[in-house]
Amino acid sequence: MKxxxxxxxxxxxxxxxYICLALSGSILIITGFLIKSNVGQNVLVSIGTxxxxxxxxxxxxxxxxxxxxSPILDKLRxxxxxxxxxxxxxxxxxxxxxxxxxxxxxxxxxKSSKERLDFLGYAMAFLPEHPHFVELLEKKH
Numbered sequence: 806m807k808x809x810x811x812x813x814x815x816x817x818x819x820x821x822x823y824i825c826l827a828l829s830g831s832i833l834i835i836t837g838f839l840i841k842s843n844v845g846q847n848v849l850v851s852i853g854t855x856x857x858x859x860x861x862x863x864x865x866x867x868x869x870x871x872x873x874x875s876p877i878l879d880k881l882r883x884x885x886x887x888x889x890x891x892x893x894x895x896x897x898x899x900x901x902x903x904x905x906x907x908x909x910x911x912x913x914x915x916k917s918s919k920e921r922l923d924f925l926g927y928a929m930a931f932l933p934e935h936p937h938f939v940e941l942l943e944k945k946h
Contacts, residue, residue, distance in 0.1 A: 819867070823860045830856030908935055915941045 830853040837849030866873060891899065897914075900906050911932060915922060922945065924932075932938050 823864050826856050826860035830854065830858075830860070908932075911935075912937060912941065915945065918945060 833849045833853030833856065835853075837846045837853060840846045840849065888899070912935065915938075922942075
């Protein structure tokens with residue numbers, strides 16, 4: 806029942822956004838027509854029609870294709886949950902690309918370790934090739 810309530814409240818918020826955008830756009834258009842300045846009139850009418858167009862297009866896309874942001878938000882929620890769990894295990898950092906982390910970072914982590922080291926990586930073949938890596942591991946052992 807709680808999920809249905811969330812879905813209902815989400816729909817209400819969506820409708821309120823559509824209504825607010827359409828009303829704001831209408832007010833801007835009306836105000837634009839009441840202004841005597843051509844520049845001000847053009848600007849307000851353009852912004853107002855953009856607001857209304859945004860509301861209409863988003864409504865149609867949402868109606869036909871579904872919420873375009875829902876899959877993205879679900880993935881973000883899942884990623885946040887994974888990061889929270891990883892943080893509890895003692896995982897220090899996660900990098901998307903190997904190039905984001907310099908070799909010196911790994912060497913410093915090894916030097917500053919107190920108890921133990923656990924390495925998990927898919928592109929870590931560079932570590933054994935580092936001139937000081939084996940020495941450092943032998944000292945830590």
